[in-house]
Amino acid sequence: MSGSVLYDVPGPRAVVRNRIIGAVTILVVLVFLGWVLWRFYETGQLSPEKWELFSYTAIWMLFLEATGNTLAAFGVAAVGAVLLGFILALGRMSDHGWLRVPVAWLVEVLRAVPVLVFMMLLYYGLPVVGIKMTPYWAVVIALIAYNGSVLAEVFRAGVESLPRGQSEAAYAIGLRKSGVMRLVLLPQAVRAMLPVIISQLVVTLKDTALGFIITYHELLYLVKLLGNQALYHSPLIPSAIIGGSIYVALCLALSYLAYLVEKRTRRSPKVVTIADDGGEPPTATEAIAAGRGLGKYDASGL
């Protein structure tokens, strides 16, 4: 526990005080959990009838299918977002003003619009002008547009955080612009930004749940559907617990991957450390902040 700014190594009195506060914390948490359990019991959520529905294999197949739908939207959106991110980042870093400025505006606008509003625009708005699409494509396209523009800023921040010498040396050995970017700058930027990129993918996975609102048949939709089966005592809470656990498990797995990659990145000598000013190793937000500009306001994982 060395190295916190806030407190010194505790003396005997502080140790006692900390233990008391620790005990109180445990007590508060236990009381809260107990209260939740009591409410569960009181409203009959623990009764076997409420869970009867989930003893059927067919129901679990439905869960599997819904998880598949969630992952199908996520997979395509993730690949699309990374590709779009590359394209937009290249556009934003272009030497030509006629390309750079419009792309910069596009990125700004795409990031400022809430994903849900964009999905609604695609699903409810566009049929007016004759473009009809399934909820699946509305979800996927909205996620690609939003996360692609966020990732564009991440890539740009990654490239701009590299020492100038990298591109100067690359030009000096006679590489063209495309070669400098492709062979020297991007590989380093992607490696340094990999944890941030993966945590943005966690955001993508989380946002697939918005599809529920525009009637995409993903996990949450199934949870609501099963929860309203009056024949089976409307097991909304049990099905929410199951569906929610699947969601959280998927996101936690992906976040854990980001954590592992970050740990590796920190140790790796190949990666240029960004904004190293002696303190803690830089967090994702700081890494982006190092790229100056607006790049940080939605890369914090929201």
Place this chain on the structure above:
Amino acid sequence: MGVITDNLDLWGEAIGGTLVLFFGGGLIALVLGFIVGAMRVSPIPIARAVGAVYVNWIRNTPLTLVMFFFAFCLPILLQQRLSAIALATVALGIYTATYVAETIRSGVNTVPVGQAEAARALGLTFGQVMGYVVLPQATRSVIPPMMSVFIALLKNTTVAAGFSVLNLGSVRSWMAEPPRSENQLVVLLWVMVIFVVLVLLLAWLQRTLERKWRIAR
């Protein structure tokens, strides 16, 4: 333009709903986030663990799911009807609090340890160390990312549209007359414009504050 002028009171209520969600959720997030952030940097292992579990769990839960739980499951558990907007506000607050907590934690961590050590060596008390040395520096590095959290919160208020709360995200479905399809596109485009303006405004505020409070280290 007719879509707005014909339904002025609806747009007013919708913007009101968004603002209630934004400020209500923001207030809950700040208070709860501050407590959890303090737990995360405290010298008490249990408090740190509880804070970490809360933050990691909620951060890896989609906001839609959090709101789903509050809107549909909580009334069952409490066995009473609750107002939809109150539930959505609390859900937003609890979700955003995790980001506030993480921002505060990393803000405190940006203050070099030597600063506090030097302050303690001078004989300052805990309150003085915090008040004169750590917090002024931490606050400055916390403000810009905190603004990002609030920009995200503003955008997230639209999720409440899926849970029968009138706000900018749900104006489309609350239009008085049977929703004429050609209106829908225009309404949604206006909503987008409003959000772009609001977000750019907050982003501008963020940059201004950042420039004003920049510290050379």
